[in-house]
Amino acid sequence: MVKPFLVQAGSARFAFVDPPTALYKFFRKEAHAEGLASRGEALIGTLYDFRAQEGFDPVRGDAGEGQFTITLESETPETITADNAPSYLKDYVARSGLRLLSHGGTINAAGNYPDSYIFCSSAVRTAALAASYGPYCVRIHHVVGFYTALSRHLTDDICIASKAHLGGLGWCQYETRSIKTSSAATQVQTPPVAFIKKPECGEELEVRAVWYPAQPPPSPRLVSCPELAAFCSRV
Secondary structure, three states, X not given: OOOOEEEEEOOEEEEEOOOOOOEEEEEOOHHHHHHHHHHOEEEEEEHHHHHHHHHOOOOXXXXXXXXXXXXXXXXXXXEEOXXXXXXXXXXXXXXXXXXXXXXXXXXXXXXXXXXXEEEEEEOOOOHHHHHHHOOEEEEEOOHHHHHHHHHHHHHHHOOOEOOOOOEEEEEOEEOOOEEEEOOOOOOOOOOOHHHEEOHHHHHHOEEEEEEOEOOOOOOOEEEEOHHHHHHEEEO
């Protein structure tokens, strides 16, 4: 696993996980592409907003955004308590104050990433992406500079991103959002839920930035950070 590196973005820190040398942002309207490249205008979305779009925009929408389910199907009887519960069940068992007797049935632990601000781009520029997301494209040629400036703007200038929680940029993983395990003792790695996408979208090579909101719930908004224009250009 690639170790992230941190930068100081104003009063907050921002993490980069193996950032590419360039990223691409696609737009349906030329004015929006020009707004980013010339004036640093960026539409910041939210995780739950993308989830809600599933009903009317199946290309952009994704009903499973920010969710992951672990299903426990014990092969032999086992008692699960707050002391021996796996990480994905520990909070539930601790809150309930009960012992779980698991055998022959299933226990579903559904993780749900909190609604957060996100800004999506792609590591590739392809005809398929242009057809799906818009023919107008902006190339971010200085990735670290762009996201450092954007993170500083969100946290310090307009104060919508949390300073207490670490924001970060990482590659989306294209895999199913569920896993089955046969024992509470089975080690299950906690998935980066905000970065898991549908397997059929793997060719998009999405790279995503995520920030916790300073005051939940977040809502999509257009921000203006002129400094961003120095790090990107129309292509």
